[in-house]
Amino acid sequence: MASSASPDAPARPARSAGGGSARARAAATARGPRARARRPLSPIGSHLPVGPGLARGAFRTAVDIGAEALQVFVGNPRGWARAAGDPGQDEAFRSLCADAGMRAFVHTPYLVNFGSPTPATLERSVDIVAHNLVRAYAIGAEGVVVHTGSCVAEGSREVAMRQVRESLLPILDALPEDAPSLLLEPAAGQGQSLCSGVDDLPAYLAALDGHPRLGVCLDTCHVFAAGAPLDAPGGTTETLDRLVALTGPDQLRLVHANDSKDPRGSFRDRHERIGRGQIGPRAFEELLRHPAVAGVPVVVETPGGVEASREDIAALKRVRGR
Numbered sequence: 417m418a419s420s421a422s423p424d425a426p427a428r429p430a431r432s433a434g435g436g437s438a439r440a441r442a443a444a445t446a447r448g449p450r451a452r453a454r455r456p457l458s459p460i461g462s463h464l465p466v467g468p469g470l471a472r473g474a475f476r477t478a479v480d481i482g483a484e485a486l487q488v489f490v491g492n493p494r495g496w497a498r499a500a501g502d503p504g505q506d507e508a509f510r511s512l513c514a515d516a517g518m519r520a521f522v523h524t525p526y527l528v529n530f531g532s533p534t535p536a537t538l539e540r541s542v543d544i545v546a547h548n549l550v551r552a553y554a555i556g557a558e559g560v561v562v563h564t565g566s567c568v569a570e571g572s573r574e575v576a577m578r579q580v581r582e583s584l585l586p587i588l589d590a591l592p593e594d595a596p597s598l599l600l601e602p603a604a605g606q607g608q609s610l611c612s613g614v615d616d617l618p619a620y621l622a623a624l625d626g627h628p629r630l631g632v633c634l635d636t637c638h639v640f641a642a643g644a645p646l647d648a649p650g651g652t653t654e655t656l657d658r659l660v661a662l663t664g665p666d667q668l669r670l671v672h673a674n675d676s677k678d679p680r681g682s683f684r685d686r687h688e689r690i691g692r693g694q695i696g697p698r699a700f701e702e703l704l705r706h707p708a709v710a711g712v713p714v715v716v717e718t719p720g721g722v723e724a725s726r727e728d729i730a731a732l733k734r735v736r737g738r
């Protein structure tokens with residue numbers, strides 16, 4: 417197994433805007449004397465390309481398109497290589513985000529699969545996730561999103577879940593208290609998914625002893641593809657109620673807001689612009705009104721590049737109302 421299970425990140429200054437308690441999040445997003453009576457706002461943002469650098473590229477783009485939260489890859493999303501990062505850009509990004517109250521997240525590469533029957537894939541998954549946690553810590557991100565994976569072959573689910581436990585627990589145990597959380601993102605249910613939709617989350621979290629460094633990232637397209645009735649009136653509220661009932665009130669740390677090109681239960685993961693797909697606009701209204709989403713960042717991963725993100729962020733802000 418790779419030797420990288422302990423993110424040996426240096427100490428860094430206390431985080432000012434990201435992470436922390438629900439109260440800190442509320443304070444970061446709702447300011448002013450009247451804010452106390454209001455529910456904390458959900459910062460709205462987008463997954464963004466790093467471009468010429470985290471500070472020069474991603475942060476500037478985020479501000480330009482009106483994002484209040486952003487998610488980045490810290491390396492090639494379709495490869496295993498560890499990207500070193502640029503210390504100057506890391507530091508600049510961290511302080512710019514802190515000053516602006518910008519909430520930052522890192523998404524791990526797509527190839528990561530802790531349920532893989534291929535030893536090299538498992539080893540590389542451990543290595544790159546640990547590396548992404550170190551990078552996230554260095555840039556002041558509050559969470560690292562990881563897909564919950566698949567056992568690939570039928571009938572190997574039990575072995576795969578044991579693998580998830582044995583490979584992820586040491587990584588989680590090695591994280592310092594102020595390190596980013598590892599956010600589990602359930603899949604669309606394709607192949608032999610280990611966790612799709614919200615119903616599989618309790619078993620997955622239990623396999624990791626409900627570790628305190630864990631959280632959940634809910635992707636609206638994924639849960640819809642896995643069968644959740646987000647296209648029905650009340651269906652999104654019901655799905656979020658169910659998430660809370662199954663995992664507890666504080667597990668949801670990030671939402672990937674994506675509409676879907678495919679119908680409910682398709683098991684296909686093809687994102688569509690907000691309100692323009694099979695999920696439709698009402699789901700995002702229910703989403704942004706749900707108490708479990710109060711103060712939780714909502715980022716789009718919709719097609720069409722940065723200009724489309726700008727429009728989707730504006731659409732979600734209109735729904736949010738302020």
Ligand SMILES: [Zn+2]
Pocket residue numbers: 601635672717
């Ligand atoms: Zn997603």
